[in-house]
Amino acid sequence: MQQRPAAATRQSTIERKDLHRLFEVLRARGYTVMGPVARDGAIVWDELSTPDELPAGWTDEQEAGRYRLVRSDGPALFDWTVGPASPKASLHPAAVTLLNARREGPALRLLECVPQPTRLAFFGLRACELAAIAVQDRVLLGGTPTDPVYRARREGALLIAVQCGRAGRTCFCASMGTGPEVRSGHDLVLTELLEDGRHLFVAEAASERGGEILAELPATDTTAAESGAVQAAVARATAGMGRTLETEGLPALLARNPEHPHWDVTAARCLACGNCTSVCPTCFCVTTEDFTDLAAGLSRRVRRWDSCFSVDFTYIHGGNVRSSSRSRYRQWLTHKLGSWHEQFGSSGCVGCGRCITWCPAGIDITEEARALRQDQRGKEGSRGNA
Amino acid sequence: MSERAAAAAPTPNVTRTDPMQPAPWRVVRTEPETHDAFKLTLAPVEAGPPFTFEAGQFNMLFAPGVGEAALSMSGCSGTVDRVVHTIRAAGRVTKTLRTLKRGDVLGLRGPFGKPWPVGLAEGRDVLLVAGGIGLAPLRPALCHMLEHRERFGRVNLLYGARSPQDILFAKEIETWRGRFDVSVEVTVDRAGADWHGRVGVVTTLVPRAQFDPANTVAFICGPEIMMHFTQRELERHGVPDESVWVSMERNMKCGVGFCGHCQFGPLFVCKDGPVFRYDRVAPLLGIREV
Structure with a gap:
């Protein structure tokens, strides 16, 4: 949704201890920050107030029909691959009231629930999740008419990606051409590095908005060694891809x-x-459900995932x-x-x-x-x- | 995100740019058509842009507290100030719609879907083949052809119903039969001794129609099995697949391609159809549970 700046983007490096500044900048711009947390034995998306809520020291094991969160040594915040939840729940909500209908004698009042625009900043999106958002964009905004519920949430969304430094056993984004490297659809991308006792994030803006946010963060120029480490992280994820799917024909x-x-x-x-x-x-896919009060004077139409x-x-x-x-x-x-x-x-x-x-x-x-x-x-x- | 968080403040809105928002329409007339079918005539409650539809399109009718159903319009097409639906009371929504009385208000969204390609039929012979309630979506096409009779070749209506009691538009069929510029053939699957008409499946009517197979357009609407065998019969008479159009029915929750329910292979019946050229759906009709 955002234009890439014409000039080549520049990498800059942010210390882990300064990550809270990103949250402050986002909030100052009116964003609600959505990000990953470890809860109920899985990595799920939730509203975050500080980077300390991120799933530090957690990693996961995944196989067909199996998911386990396990403790890892170290302070890494993003040493896991995607959990069961995705930003779909925020952009294409599982349940949303479409309208209320009220009988007034013979008359019927149909009260539309107009979707309210939201400003959500998604922090920690993987390449596959950006690709999924692009797919939903084509489905829900790509034709005529468009879905007003999705549009109200999507148009105000800021997408901050985090590169995968490893792949899970059930990952096959490389086969689908969607990852593991974050290449498009995002405003800002971070790569987490843990090198020589330092905990860093190499950041790169991919939109004007992303660049403005990055400019407000305490950052240093990324060194050649750090840039190399970013490439190595992506290469590690590519090499570790758990599965493949032949898409030809x-x-x-x-x-x-x-x-x-x-x-x-x-x-x-x-x-x-x-x-x-x-x-x-x-x-x-969604369905609609209708609920009424006992006198059937008031009814509510709800759209929910099907x-x-x-x-x-x-x-x-x-x-x-x-x-x-x-x-x-x-x-x-x-x-x-x-x-x-x-x-x-x-x-x-x-x-x-x-x-x-x-x-x-x-x-x-x-x-x-x-x-x-x-x-x-x-x-x-x-x-x-x- | 919780449903409560997702809900927004209810706001009265008469612009209704959201295709999921129904507009209130008032029942101006309701009358039984057969023992299980009825006719609803509706007028808009709110002033708004004129309602224009083409033959074969459908609306989503909303019975508050019960739900919505996708229903074809059976009135004559064009820009109208009344919308007519002929509906068989088959499920929860349609059974509720049957209980509505004059003055009651329901919700309406539409029109949706691709219409019968009546323009393609100009200058050619026409076969309208209907089974059961399938006559309702074909009625606007016939209405259009009779209004612009000179544009079309020989017009044939072939109609099959389960029994004489199930025949829709019985009075109107008599009127059409009285015209010299349209041929009407009716058959029923079963009948008592008081039925003097034809008994048999609708395909048996095809040999009775007069048409030039190479210059004919056929519109078929009815159960899938009926449409399939009708097409086979037409093929036997030399009508190519590219001249045959069918109207499909599937579960629909939105009417605009968002809910996913009506998918038929790669097709969304709601927006790519419900009217399809036969060769587009032929490979899918042969697959069970597609």
Whole structure:
């Protein structure tokens, strides 16, 4: 949303002890700071008042169906990869009241809840999360009409990224071309360095706004050694990528394999719980619910997150179009990796790995795509027209 | 973020630039159409820009406290001061809408969706093939063709209903039958001894229609299986897929492509449809539970 300055950006180095200044500058500019905290055994997003609330000394272990926060030695604030929460909850809220309806005799008053603009500064976004925000931008702001709820939150948002210094076991952003290096979409990017007993952040602005904020912070010119350490951190994350997903020709492959025998294999494992859609930073589906008081004089319409795994997601008179979990899993995966391209010009997957980690059955989207690619027995006969 | 935090102050707003915000419309007339279908005539409560729609488009009708349903308009298209819906009471929302009385107010958002391409039918023979309540979204197309009768070739309406009691627009069908410039054929799946019309599926009516297969446009609306077999029958008669259009139905919560519910492969039925050229949806219609 912000323009990159024409001139090449300059790196500057901020001491950990001065990080609170960033928070003060953000607050002075009217921002509410959102950032990562360690809570309930996971890294989650919350409103922060000081950098001391950041998850210092925590790291994580992730595998298919497994997530553990573990203590690490040292003061590092960002020695973890993404947890179950993402900025989606702040930009595309899980529940929002759309309107209230009040009966007044025969009349009906429809009271719209106009979304109020917010100024949220997200501190600690990873490359995959920036990519996810860009995907949601295309979905919710890219066409006509746009979503006013998302727009009111997104337009005022400031995006401060932090480079990944390591990758998790379920990460595959390198395959999706979205990371691990932060390259676009952000206002400011920081890289955490712990070298020779010093705790530093190398900062680089990527927008005018980011540059103005950076200019207000106590900083020194970044040394060549520090710049080198930034590159080494990114290289370490790239080299440590836990998983890969072959994307070449994937949308066409998925489109011609709706009856692939592997869907049955996955359906036997899938609980249709919707965890994957809940943690996915790009899943945008919503439903509406209506609540009334006992006299039915006042009713409230609420929009809330929905999932293509919900039983009644496709309900029309007579039943659900997708009643089997096979068809619901197939819809989720073929949409995310396939038809999303046709709809919005990119994959719906950013390679963050959340759906793998948080699947209670340990279903792995990269393994699923691989299985569908490797065994295409249904390839020719499946495109039924019966 | 909690729902409370996400909620904003309610503000009366008559501009309604948000496609999710319904406008109040008043019931000016409600009448039963069949034993389970009814006709609602609505007029806007608030002064605003004129309401213009094209044949085959739909509105989201909102029964406060109950919910919304995507419903095609059955009145004649154009700029209108009354909106007409012919609705089958099938679910919670439509059953509530049936209980509304003259003077009651409901919420309306729309119009949404891609219409029947009536312009493409000009200069060509026309087949309108309807099954059940599927006649309602086709009625504005027929209405348009009868209003501009000289622009079209031979116009055929082929209509299949479950039983004689399920026939929509029964009086109007008699009127259309009395015209010499439109051919109307009706069949029912089952009937008693007092039915003197045809019995059988709607595809059996295709041979009775007069059309030049190479210069025909067909609009089909009904259950998916009915649309599928109708297309097969038309293909057998030499009508290419590119001349056949169908109207799809899916669960919809928004009508503008944000809720994700109506996805049909890569298509959003709400904004890419509900009217699709047959060859666009043919590969998807063959897949179970897509």
